[in-house]
Amino acid sequence: MSPAAPGRADAAPAPPSPGSGPAAPGPVTPSQGSASSVAATTSVSPTAAGLWRGGRGMLLVALVVVVGAVAGVLLGGSGQGGRLLDPADASLSGGRGLARLLQAQGVRVLPVTSVAEAAAQAGRAGPAGSTLLVTSAFPLTAGDAGRLAAVPGDLLLAGVGRHLRLLAPDVTLVREARVRSREPGCGLPAATRAGSAHVGGMTYVAPAGAVGCYPSGGRPTLVSRSTGGRTVTVTGDDAFMTNLRLAEDGNAALAMNLAGARPTLIWLTVPETGPPADGPAGFYDLVPEGVSWAVVQLFLAVLLLALWRGRRLGPVVTERLPVVVRAAETVEGRARLYRARRARDRAAAALREGFTDRVTPRLGLPSGAGADALVNAIAERTGQAAPHIGAALYGPPPADEAGLVALAAYMDFVERQVGKS
Known part of the structure; x- marks a missing residue:
């Protein structure tokens, strides 16, 4: 058995049968499509879903700006400069x-x-x-x-x-x-x-x-x-x-x-905070308090707009494959890659995984059955020694290609025995 055998563990699609038609689809002419599909692809009328997808970003930005403005007004207070329970303050929080x-x-x-x-x-x-x-x-x-x-x-x-x-x-x-x-x-x-x-x-x-x-x-x-x-x-x-x-x-x-x-x-009462005693007020002292909130809102709006416009991936488009690769070719190609990289451990793991997936339902075991249950069931069904089966399924990877071929042959033999019994 060649090193391409590890491909038996891969869930590759089965090759098309002789009566299923050509392997590669031929060109499709407009006459082959239905009238409804042609009409659907040529329609340019806007739909509610399309309008929502196109305008939801701007609506979100507008909502954030409005919420930021309301928060600024609420956190900014009444604008009267009042102090809590000051007997001289006529604001809502004054006394x-x-x-x-x-x-x-x-x-x-x-x-x-x-x-x-x-x-x-x-x-x-x-x-x-x-x-x-x-x-x-x-x-x-x-x-x-x-x-x-x-x-x-x-x-x-x-x-x-x-x-x-x-x-x-x-x-x-x-x-x-x-x-x-x-x-x-x-x-x-x-x-x-x-x-x-x-x-x-x-x-x-x-x-x-x-x-x-x-x-x-x-x-x-x-x-x-x-x-x-x-x-x-x-x-x-x-x-x-x-x-x-x-x-x-x-x-x-x-x-x-x-x-x-x-x-x-x-x-x-709390004493009033007077102007700074050392020197005149600086530039930032002259900026109104509301300007900082306006800058924060503008930054958030620009950030959301950038995220909205930058993530323009569009809907998923399905396309026909230009060619159909047969399952045997896929298996052989992967086996050659394993052989080129000397990945005998990966090849052995693929062989064992595929063997377990195919044999477990034949033995009437659940998918989560443990190693001991699987080994004992195979030994009882085939008459093979349990230590040999355990070494083949859960032992160390083969040291060379000959060992890998021998492992594949033994597992193939065991699988046939399970199918016959």
Whole structure:
């Protein structure tokens, strides 16, 4: 058997039978096609699928540009330069509305921008004459929290989740809570007079002697505790005090009851960022903030357009083969390649794989049968020694061409024996 024998393992197509016509197809004339196929190939009318394929790229680019523009508007804010809960800010996130309501009720509102200034103002007002309001916007440090804990007067922590062990030692933060309209569910006068409020943010564990209001999942989102003539109140968020949320439910009443309990409200706010002290503004400082978003959107649009126009592969086109190569020629060509490269291991592997694929169903074994099952079944069917069959199927590759030919001959013999039995 020649080295071309390994081709028996390849799934090469069978050669055409003598009655199946010529091997290579001849030219096809227009008269051989049907009228419907001719009409289909000559139609130039646009279809819905064609219009969609041609315009979906531009639609995608337009969608990305629109989404980027909307994101830029949302992330850019209201454009009023407002700061969160600043008593002088009239934007949606500011606290000017609450400050005006408190002033109309006779409460003195003192905005401060530092912990030292807040402590000084609280000392002038006395232990029972002021309320210190700290919101989530102020960047508290551990040192600031320790100083604020010693400031005389009431303390209102609105949305402050940092350093509670210093500011409110017995109040423990549990988890986040969705901001929505909630009922007081407590006996705190400031909450019962306000009624339902749009609050949430965080829930707490109220210590003994404290009052917990506006519960979420059984835990309060507002905790108030009075000890030693001082009241410390903690709320889960501070959005109900902003100009945007002040008119919802009883938010205004709750904010005024909490912040206006004393004649003086010391409002700790974030200091304004002034212009750079050293030299005039640079070129990039003069560029508007929206320009950076416009550049990002333009870059994304160009990138998507390049990807869309660059990937123009078109539909798959099927063509007739110019010639038909017989299976025997394919097998012989591959065998010569194996022989030229001395790839006896690949040839042996191809022989064994083809033998296994053909013999396994004849033996009634499943395709995933193991080596032992296959060897035992062949030995039982043919009477050959199991070690010989195992060495032929799973042994090392032949050392030379003679060994490869012998392997092919033995496997051919075994296969015939399986077919006869």
